[in-house]
Amino acid sequence: MTDLGNSAASRDIAYHVHGYTNLKKHEEKGPLILTSGKGIRVTDDSGKTYIEGLAGLWCTSLGFNEDRLVDAATKAMRKLPYYHGFAHKTPDITIELAEKLISIAPVPMSKVLFANSGSEAIDLSIKLVWYYNNALGRPDKKKIISRIKAYHGVTVAAGSLTGLPIVQNDFDLPIDRVLRTDCPHHYRQAEDGESEEDYATRCAESLEKLIEDEGPDTVAAFYAEPVMGAGGVIVPPKTYFEKIQAVLKNYDVLLIADEVICGFGRTGNMWGSQTYGLKPDMLTCAKALSSAYIPISALMVSEDIYQAMVKESEKLGVFGHGSTYGGHPVAAAVAVETLKIYEERNIVDSVRSLSRNFQAGLRRFAGHPLVGEVRGVGLVGGIELVADKDAKTAFDPKSGVGAYFSDRAQDEGLIIRAIGDTIAVCPPLITVEDEIDEILGCLERALDATATWVQETA
Known part of the structure; x- marks a missing residue:
């Protein structure tokens, strides 16, 4: 590599590790x-x-x-630069954001939990899938199905759901209780002459066989991006989600919609779930929630799931999850302003x-x-x-x-x-x-x- 002296590029190579980058090539190429x-x-x-x-x-x-987001962050920083949501406390702006998200959800949702990234929101949803089934007295109903080429994040649990080998290779992932079903890519996976509708039927039949083979009493949840992003912008074939959801309903398997990319207008509706007719039990969102001006993510849960959480936390004495920065007042203020801009414009x-x-x-x-x-x-x-x-x-x-x-x-x-x-x-x-x-x-x-x-x- 050419000697870059004390340039920003040389300092980057010296001190900074980049994600999704060939680290050896980066030493030669720089940023x-x-x-x-x-x-x-x-x-x-x-x-x-x-x-x-x-x-x-x-x-x-x-x-x-977007100056309005800069101003929202500045005002929030001056008013209340930090507070948490533990032990019956909360910033006022976090309440406003939670209420707004529930009001625009694609299907009726009950409550919102906040985190800082899409990966964290997925991790939390996995914990709640297990918590929910424990509350219902179903200790064996814990397996989770995601799809080949899915992207749900990179943390230990979310990275296990991601269906891309590079996210798991040599990280000793995936963890146990994660199953994989077909990637709904008609162009690559359909048989000669097979219509989108027929291919969707075959995907649903494959999912049903997987559930039957594993045992319906052991399968808890199915995760899906409405449009698969990092797997290659894979748009579902016609009738796909209609047929998949029929299988899930028949076997009492939760549907979790990963709206981290699709949420907030990307597909031409507020939610990708609206574009493709998903009716999720939980929904994760991040990214465009704040236009990425500040880290924030959210998990919305249905009333059934929330009531199970209430029951279990009463039994245990506390709901044993939370994070220092979840629902951060500055991030919440930026997100509230972002949602206002989406509506006003x-x-x-x-x-x-x-x-x-x-x-x-x-x-x-x-x-x-x-x-x-x-x-x-x-x-x-x-x-x-x-x-x-x-x-x-x-x-x-x-x-x-x-x-x-x-x-x-x-x-x-x-x-x-x-x-x-x-x-x-x-x-x-x-x-x-x-x-x-x-x-x-x-x-x-x-x-x-x-x-x-x-x-x-x-």
Whole structure:
């Protein structure tokens, strides 16, 4: 690596470990250092600007300079910079946020518990699945089903639910009592000539067989993202959730919706659960809850689950869960203001309108010789690159095609994310039509450059 002296890049390499990064390559390559942001753009330390085409990590819904959120945080910091929710105490603003979340939930919910990240919210939900069944006198009903390619976080429990090997390899995950069922990816998993509806039926039948094989009295919960994000922007096939939920209901298996990416307008409704007809018993949300300006997450639970919690905590003398920063007043204030902005600016309606041009523009790439499938909904999309379009043959993972595309997009001034060879695009919800066109133009140029490179290196 070139000697960087005492530059920010060299200090980063010396002191900072990056997530989801090849650490050896990072020692040679160093970081892209971002110094400021405005609207949907960020600026690096050389002064170059980029459209943030993944909204950071699927999260900066209101862009990078929303003054109302800065003001909300500042006022809250001056008023009450910290308080907790233990032993019958709470900041007043945390009550307001909990009430608001319950009022906009996709199905009737009873109570909210707060944490700091999507992973933590998932961990808490797992604890409550087990707590709930203990309260009902079902000590064996504890197994949890998630899906291949699911992403539910990286902590010990949440990382066990995640269906991506890289999250588990050499971390000694998953933990016990976690089961895996099919990834609902019609393009990759359907048989020749199998319709989306028939494939959904097969997924539901596979789930039912898994429950029967394990023993219905041992299976407690099923976790699902409405749209699978980090697994490759996988949109469920038609009738999928209708059929899955019928199986869950038949076997008294809880449904937990992971709305960490889909929540707050991303799919063209406030919740992905509304877009795809999920009726969850619990729901996790984070990311766009505060437009990622400050860490906060939430778990909403149904009345049945809450009453079981009441019963068990009465028996034990206390509900033995909580965290120092859960429901933090500054984070809660930012989240309350974020939700106000969504309503006042009709963000969900705007997403629905923008999605027409965005999705149509992405689908124009479907005819490109390098593109196997384009998929998406609302303001999230995925472009899957393939070595052979007709045979749907994937590139050798070592070829680095997705990473090459990502670098070329960055050269064009667009930051996106390559998930293997699927290009994920998820711009901030405040993006306007002209910026959608810019994003599509950058993607097209990066796609053509990648196709040329693939031909030259074949």
